[in-house]
Amino acid sequence: MTNRVLMKGNEVIAEAAIRAGCRYYFGYPITPQTEIMHYMAKRMVEVGGCFVQAESEVAAINMVYGAAAAGARVLTSSSSPGISLKQEGMSYIAGAELPAVVVNIVRAGPGLGGILPAQGDYFQATKGGGHGDYRNIVIAPASIQELYEMTVAAFNLADQYRMLVMILGDGALGQMMEPVLFRDVEPNVSTEKLWATRGRKGKPEHNIVTSIYIDPDMLEMKNRELVAKYAVVQKEETRFETLNLDGAEIVFTAFGTASRICRNVIRQAAEMGIKVGMIRPITLWPFPSEEISRIADLSHVKAFLDIELNAGQMVEDVRLAVNGKKPVHFYGRMGGNLPTQKEILDQLLAIHEGEVR
Amino acid sequence: MAIVFEKTKGLTDKPFHFCPGCTHGIIHRIIAEVMCEMGILEDTIGVSSVGCTYNNYEYFACDMVQAAHGRAPAVATGIKRVHPENMVFTYQGDGDLASIGAAEILHAAARGEKISVFFVNNAVYGMTSGQMAPTTLLGQVTTTSPFGRDSAVQGFPINVSELLSVLPGAVYIERVSLNNYKNIQAAKRAIAKSFRVQQQGLGFSMVEFLSTCPTNWGKEPVESLRWVESDMMPQYPLGVYKGKDLKV
Numbered sequence: 001m002t003n004r005v006l007m008k009g010n011e012v013i014a015e016a017a018i019r020a021g022c023r024y025y026f027g028y029p030i031t032p033q034t035e036i037m038h039y040m041a042k043r044m045v046e047v048g049g050c051f052v053q054a055e056s057e058v059a060a061i062n063m064v065y066g067a068a069a070a071g072a073r074v075l076t077s078s079s080s081p082g083i084s085l086k087q088e089g090m091s092y093i094a095g096a097e098l099p100a101v102v103v104n105i106v107r108a109g110p111g112l113g114g115i116l117p118a119q120g121d122y123f124q125a126t127k128g129g130g131h132g133d134y135r136n137i138v139i140a141p142a143s144i145q146e147l148y149e150m151t152v153a154a155f156n157l158a159d160q161y162r163m164l165v166m167i168l169g170d171g172a173l174g175q176m177m178e179p180v181l182f183r184d185v186e187p188n189v190s191t192e193k194l195w196a197t198r199g200r201k202g203k204p205e206h207n208i209v210t211s212i213y214i215d216p217d218m219l220e221m222k223n224r225e226l227v228a229k230y231a232v233v234q235k236e237e238t239r240f241e242t243l244n245l246d247g248a249e250i251v252f253t254a255f256g257t258a259s260r261i262c263r264n265v266i267r268q269a270a271e272m273g274i275k276v277g278m279i280r281p282i283t284l285w286p287f288p289s290e291e292i293s294r295i296a297d298l299s300h301v302k303a304f305l306d307i308e309l310n311a312g313q314m315v316e317d318v319r320l321a322v323n324g325k326k327p328v329h330f331y332g333r334m335g336g337n338l339p340t341q342k343e344i345l346d347q348l349l350a351i352h353e354g355e356v357r
Numbered sequence: 358m359a360i361v362f363e364k365t366k367g368l369t370d371k372p373f374h375f376c377p378g379c380t381h382g383i384i385h386r387i388i389a390e391v392m393c394e395m396g397i398l399e400d401t402i403g404v405s406s407v408g409c410t411y412n413n414y415e416y417f418a419c420d421m422v423q424a425a426h427g428r429a430p431a432v433a434t435g436i437k438r439v440h441p442e443n444m445v446f447t448y449q450g451d452g453d454l455a456s457i458g459a460a461e462i463l464h465a466a467a468r469g470e471k472i473s474v475f476f477v478n479n480a481v482y483g484m485t486s487g488q489m490a491p492t493t494l495l496g497q498v499t500t501t502s503p504f505g506r507d508s509a510v511q512g513f514p515i516n517v518s519e520l521l522s523v524l525p526g527a528v529y530i531e532r533v534s535l536n537n538y539k540n541i542q543a544a545k546r547a548i549a550k551s552f553r554v555q556q557q558g559l560g561f562s563m564v565e566f567l568s569t570c571p572t573n574w575g576k577e578p579v580e581s582l583r584w585v586e587s588d589m590m591p592q593y594p595l596g597v598y599k600g601k602d603l604k605v
Contacts, residue, residue: 024438050438054431055464062428062461066435069422070402074435092425197420197436199400199443206369208414210405210423 004179009144009169010035010077012180013103014043016151017075019185022101023049024074026063028056028082031115032171033105036077057082061089061102068098069209071196073155077103079171080121081112083129090164091130094226095211099158101151102136103167105174108336116336117171117257122313125168126285133223135230137165137237138284140255144178150282152185159193161233168284170309172257172338239282240291244270247300248277249356250348253292253318253328254307255281257338262307265344274352275300284314292321302356304328307344309337327355367392371415378571378578380535381409384477385416387545388446392419395552401444402436404429406458408450409483427458430465433472444555446473452482455491455515462521469526469560473551476517476563479570480589487573491515494592499573514592518565522598529554529562529600532593536567536585540595553605562600567593 007015014036017025025040037053044051054060060076067074078086083104093100104125108118125138137157141147147169154165197207213219244266245251252262259280269276279295281288295301303326306315315330322328331347333339367389375381392398401419405411407426414421424432429447437445454462454476465472481499482488488501492514496505506514518532529551533544544566551562567589569581576584 024435026435052434052438052468055460058428059431059434059461059464062425062431063435063438065424065428066404066422066432066437067439068435069432070436070439072439088425089428096423197402197422198440199402200418200420201399206418207420208423209421210414212411212423214412 004181006177007144007180008035008175008177009147010105010174011039012144012147013077013151013167014039015182016148017101017155018043018047018049019182020073020152020155022073022075022155023047024067024072025049026052026054026060026067026074026076027078028054028060030079030082032107032174033077033079033103035174036103057085058088061086064100065089065093065096065098068093068100069096069197071193071198073159075101075103077105079105079107080109083121083124087124087130090136091132091134092211093164094130094134094136095132096209097162098164098209099162100164101154101158101167102164103169106168106170108334114336115171117173117309117338118334118336119170119256119258119309120311120313120334121168122284122308122310125166126287126317134226135163135233135285137161137163137233137286138168139165139282140168140284141173141282142256142259142280144173144176144180147173148180148182157237161229163233168256170257171336234286237283238286238288240288241280241282242291243278243280244275245277245279245295245298247275249275249300249302250351251295251301251304252276252278252307253304253314254278255284255314258307258309261339261341261344265341265348268341268345269348274348276348281314287317287321289317289321292318293323296322296325301326303351305348305351306330307339308332310334365389365393367398367418368416369418373416375409376572378569378581380566380568381477383535383541384475384544384566384568385413387541388475388548389417391545391548391552395549397444397552400442401446402440404433404436404445404447406447406449406453408453410448410450410477411484413448427453427456428461429453430458430461430470430472430474434465434468434470437470437472441471444473444552446475448475449477450483451476451478451480451490451492455517462517466521466524466527466561466563469528471555471558471560473555474561474563475548476565477568478517478565478593479568481570481573483570483573492517494588516593518563518598521563526561527563527599528560529603530565530598532565532567532595532598534567534585534590534595535569536582550605554600554603557605559605565593567595
């Protein structure tokens with residue numbers, strides 16, 4: 001416990017990136033992620049890295065594309081409307097198979113929306129967002145400590161699979177303070193990046209980073225390679241946490257900030273003699289479908305209750321995983337509002353009344 | 358027999374796909390020649406953009422990165438910040454640089470990014486078949502200005518070299534042409550100067566090339582070269598717009 005420090009989520013993300021060996025940050029200001037930029041503006045100078053305030057989110061993600069192509073560990077961060085602008089670049093990064101980490105501290109939408117916490121970017125984050133057939137690894141931490149661990153992991157995953165990894169937080173996680181322990185991390189599990197453009201320097205062939213394949217057969221071959229890579233990621237990198245599933249009658253599905261509220265409701269329900277468990281996806285893509293399907297097979301599980309800070313997005317993946325085996329209920333709040341424990345407990349009690357008793 | 362001329366090693370053996378009479382090929386060759394003559398081919402990273410030269414990563418023998426439409430200066434910024442010791446250039450057309458990428462080029466120049474921008478102005482969109490470009494001349498007929506560009510409807514051409522030359526971050530800007538041998542030699546000297554500016558870490562530089570597009574102009578190749586002089590040059594005068602007294 002000795003080395004714990006009290007820090008804001010956004011600052012922890014920035015520090016984690018530095019500790020993971022990231023020395024390049026490109027970004028454009030937007031609330032509620034601005035502290036990442038502020039922290040990087042100072043910290044990059046201290047560590048001899050590079051901080052550039054770009055002219056737009058579009059430029060920032062393309063600077064990321066360039067730095068990643070050049071072989072560097074690189075970060076950009078933004079919030080929902082800014083992430084929409086980055087989608088073009090994110091599709092190119094996927095097409096060119098470049099490793100990069102993008103942080104989305106989600107705010108309420110659509111449009112300019114509001115600046116308070118939300119989870120309305122689940123669809124955009126997990127279903128592509130940009131054009132074409134591609135996937136990003138999407139990680140949704142639920143605590144400041146996990147923000148640290150997962151940001152470090154994100155850089156390693158990005159390098160390992162040559163993929164874009166998104167940290168999907170929200171305004172609450174970004175702005176709240178919690179104690180964090182900066183455990184020593186292995187900064188670089190990365191490869192040599194022989195594909196990177198660093199100048200030819202005597203190589204027999206020049207290196208090319210591109211996402212364009214005019215020949216349809218070449219492009220389809222590339223598509224198939226990506227599909228095969230994504231299948232490996234699904235098999236190897238799906239992460240989730242389960243809680244209290246032993247004998248659970250109702251199971252929460254929730255991620256990030258919403259899961260924190262559910263955690264408290266589980267305790268309240270237990271005091272009332274109702275057994276409630278939870279599965280919290282840590283990676284939203286790859287999604288823990290198999291585990292959810294397994295839970296749906298448990299005879300003591302009577303129903304699922306999905307809680308999100310949106311109009312119901314992840315619940316679609318939960319329903320696909322449950323595949324009709326058990327009822328899946330949903331409750332969400334929007335606009336930057338968080339559901340109270342009481343609101344969720346009331347939903348829980350109604351489901352318990354209807355489907356468990 | 359003595360070799361009096363050979364193809365530059367700055368280009369790969371991949372045949373160009375450019376239309377007959379298009380001067381993109383000349384620009385590629387002289388950039389490649391300069392890289393070899395300056396001994397920087399092994400240190401240079403080029404950025405391809407979107408348009409007729411989207412795939413020039415297959416032509417230049419240096420390391421190459423392909424960028425999204427208009428974003429080459431941002432991509433080059435990322436590369437140059439990671440490898441400040443390397444030479445980094447972008448190769449962009451007028452639609453790419455002056456329209457969709459207007460923000461990226463303006464801010465790369467404003468930041469004084471130590472990159473070389475090779476800007477090819479042929480007053481038309483080539484790849485997508487002859488639409489009006491930001492640099493299309495008044496009165497010029499294109500597929501999207503079929504009655505000729507009318508300033509009251511489609512506004513005015515953008516003179517990019519003049520525009521960027523007022524920024525302190527831009528240290529060398531020159532407009533050149535490929536319409537005759539003398540101008541091609543001048544264009545080559547401008548490319549070399551741009552790379553030297555970058556080598557010496559002085560800041561942003563750009564060479565604007567007045568280039569032909571016989572296919573989309575609907576003109577014969579020779580007629581196209583004449584049109585560059587008769588019609589383009591009055592709107593886009595050749596010359597050094599920034600860094601006239603620069604000693605590099």
